[in-house]
Amino acid sequence: xxxxxxxxxxxGIVSVFAFFIISNGRTLNTNNQMIRAVNLGGWxxxxxxxxxxxxxxxxxxxxxxxxxxxxxxxxxGKYLAAELGGGTIIVANRSSASGWETFRLWRINESSFxxxxxxxxxxxxxxxxxxLVAISNDYKTSGVFEIIRKSDDPSLVRIxxxxxxxLQAKTQDLVTADSKGDGQWRDDDPSVFxxxxxxxxxGEYQVTHAYGPSKAPQIMKDHWDTFIVEKDFKFIASSGxxxxxxxxxxxxxxxxxxxxxYVGGSLQYLDKAFLWAKKYNLKVILDLHAAPGSQNGxxxxxxxxxxxxxGQTDETxxxxxxxxxxxxxRYTNNPSLYAVELINEPLASGVSLTVLAKYYEAGYKVVRxxxxxxxxxxxxxxxxxxxxxLPVASGMTNAVxxxxxxxxxxxxxxAMTVEQNIDFIRTNRSNELQAITTSxxxxxxxxxxxxxxxxxxxxxxxxxxxxxxxxxxxxRASFGWAYWSLKNVNNHWxxxxxxxxxxxxx
Ligand SMILES: *[C@@H]1O[C@H](CO)[C@@H](O)[C@H](O)[C@H]1NC(C)=O
Ligand SMILES: *[C@@H]1O[C@H](CO)[C@@H](O)[C@H](O)[C@H]1NC(C)=O
Ligand SMILES: *[C@@H]1O[C@H](CO)[C@@H](O)[C@H](O)[C@H]1NC(C)=O
Ligand SMILES: *[C@@H]1O[C@H](CO)[C@@H](O)[C@H](O)[C@H]1NC(C)=O
Numbered sequence: 001x002x003x004x005x006x007x008x009x010x011x012g013i014v015s016v017f018a019f020f021i022i023s024n025g026r027t028l029n030t031n032n033q034m035i036r037a038v039n040l041g042g043w044x045x046x047x048x049x050x051x052x053x054x055x056x057x058x059x060x061x062x063x064x065x066x067x068x069x070x071x072x073x074x075x076x077g078k079y080l081a082a083e084l085g086g087g088t089i090i091v092a093n094r095s096s097a098s099g100w101e102t103f104r105l106w107r108i109n110e111s112s113f114x115x116x117x118x119x120x121x122x123x124x125x126x127x128x129x130x131x132l133v134a135i136s137n138d139y140k141t142s143g144v145f146e147i148i149r150k151s152d153d154p155s156l157v158r159i160x161x162x163x164x165x166x167l168q169a170k171t172q173d174l175v176t177a178d179s180k181g182d183g184q185w186r187d188d189d190p191s192v193f194x195x196x197x198x199x200x201x202x203g204e205y206q207v208t209h210a211y212g213p214s215k216a217p218q219i220m221k222d223h224w225d226t227f228i229v230e231k232d233f234k235f236i237a238s239s240g241x242x243x244x245x246x247x248x249x250x251x252x253x254x255x256x257x258x259x260x261x262y263v264g265g266s267l268q269y270l271d272k273a274f275l276w277a278k279k280y281n282l283k284v285i286l287d288l289h290a291a292p293g294s295q296n297g298x299x300x301x302x303x304x305x306x307x308x309x310x311g312q313t314d315e316t317x318x319x320x321x322x323x324x325x326x327x328x329x330r331y332t333n334n335p336s337l338y339a340v341e342l343i344n345e346p347l348a349s350g351v352s353l354t355v356l357a358k359y360y361e362a363g364y365k366v367v368r369x370x371x372x373x374x375x376x377x378x379x380x381x382x383x384x385x386x387x388x389x390l391p392v393a394s395g396m397t398n399a400v401x402x403x404x405x406x407x408x409x410x411x412x413x414x415a416m417t418v419e420q421n422i423d424f425i426r427t428n429r430s431n432e433l434q435a436i437t438t439s440x441x442x443x444x445x446x447x448x449x450x451x452x453x454x455x456x457x458x459x460x461x462x463x464x465x466x467x468x469x470x471x472x473x474x475x476r477a478s479f480g481w482a483y484w485s486l487k488n489v490n491n492h493w494x495x496x497x498x499x500x501x502x503x504x505x506x
Pocket of ligand 2: 128129130163164165177178
């Protein structure tokens with residue numbers, strides 16, 4: 001740690017006395033306990049990997065919104081690409097595939113799609129009506145395509161263009177919608193492509209859009225009714241936890257008539273969460289997990305197609321501030337409302353610090369207007385500098401920096417043993433946390449962690465030690481911590497399962 005200058009040191013001591021008492025070596029908030037929370041992930045904001053069965057009865061479910069596809073011509077042996085990433089023709093001359101060679105679906109229904117390229121244009125035919133181009137900035141002026149898979153080999157596809165003809169890779173730099181192919185899937189048919197699905201999204205947008213207005217409302221209601229129920233709150237409280245972090249989506253603020261494809265009814269479940277929290281004396285950290293336009297392109301922010309469009313227009317920011325105002329005003333009189341997290345995990349590559357800082361300052365004021373004492377939680381950007389929000393929070397009272405610590409999602413963990421994973425918590429995470437936990441700055445919160453790792457074949461005792469190490473180290477965060485998540489088909493990600501099976505002891 002850097003040595004603080006004497007003035008800050010003095011202020012630090014004053015604020016330590018003002019805000020904390022030290023007992024048994026643990027830092028405690030005077031009015032409030034340290035947060036030991038669990039996330040209620042996958043409930044009011046869908047994440048398919050947490051409950052895959054939610055997607056089971058969707059027809060053609062490989063082709064949901066945001067499915068990212070690459071196509072290799074069978075005759076030319078090269079990938080289709082949006083030349084220059086988009087704005088001009090489609091070519092068939094790439095030997096390897098990455099961004100320009102990736103096409104993202106906007107689902108219309110189970111068989112028809114708009115298709116979006118790297119620079120966000122949509123595919124269509126040019127004015128000759130034959131050549132495939134990516135020049136429309138609006139899906140409405142683009143084309144509608146069908147993707148037909150070979151029944152005994154779904155990796156082979158033919159793509160029907162808006163004029164009813166199939167696309168073909170005529171030459172390396174000419175892709176046209178005038179195939180005379182007879183649909184026999186012969187190797188010499190230039191309308192046959194081998195397709196790779198490189199990414200799927202299974203979020204709230206996908207599930208509601210794919211089931212559509214006739215089925216989605218009931219399917220979501222059944223999910224909300226059963227995934228988290230009152231007895232979960234009872235269990236959480238009796239397990240020694242004192243709070244829940246509740247991920248919510250922006251559309252819940254316009255319940256009961258959210259914009260399509262979202263379905264109405266979610267708000268009453270958030271109301272229930274607050275009632276149950278009050279009944280079982282649990283604090284609520286309301287976490288805006290999905291903001292309009294998506295702040296990170298992941299399914300858990302309800303991205304339609306993986307692009308990040310939150311913060312790129314003033315409208316997305318103003319809408320988000322309205323959402324924060326709606327939730328804060330609605331729950332401020334419930335004694336369980338403890339903290340409002342303004343946005344979860346904005347991604348540094350798509351959200352600039354300038355835009356985010358401006359939003360955080362405006363969001364802080366909106367919360368303060370209705371809730372003078374609630375904590376205001378600022379999520380660090382994924383991929384940003386871990387200290388970059390300290391100046392943003394410096395003018396705020398009761399501000400909290402949220403960091404998410406996983407021994408996952410990076411190849412540095414690939415070859416680590418059990419002991420090395422635990423050492424990483426005790427040394428590296430501990431140092432990272434200490435570096436942002438300043439005596440006169442915002443509080444710190446490890447708002448997501450899990451006792452899962454890339455180690456295979458670990459014993460129950462290994463998991464117990466891993467979880468204990470994280471509780472100890474993350475227990476030094478001055479606001480507290482929250483496990484990701486309560487329920488999950490993957491046992492180690494389910495705190496419910498981990499506690500009930502003795503893998504986590506609180
Ligand atoms: C799907 O949408 C397309 C384009 O709007 C329409 O022509 C087609 O009839 C629809 N198909 C189904 C199965 O609803
Ligand atoms: C599609 O475009 C090609 C080239 O103009 C044309 O030959 C073909 O008839 C068109 N197909 C339909 C169904 O309009
Ligand atoms: C692919 O074709 C386009 C258009 O002719 C050309 O500009 C580009 O250089 C070609 N790329 C490769 C890798 O051959
Ligand atoms: C963890 O911290 C130690 C000590 O600072 C350092 O040597 C090591 O490289 C770090 N490990 C990783 C995986 O970054």
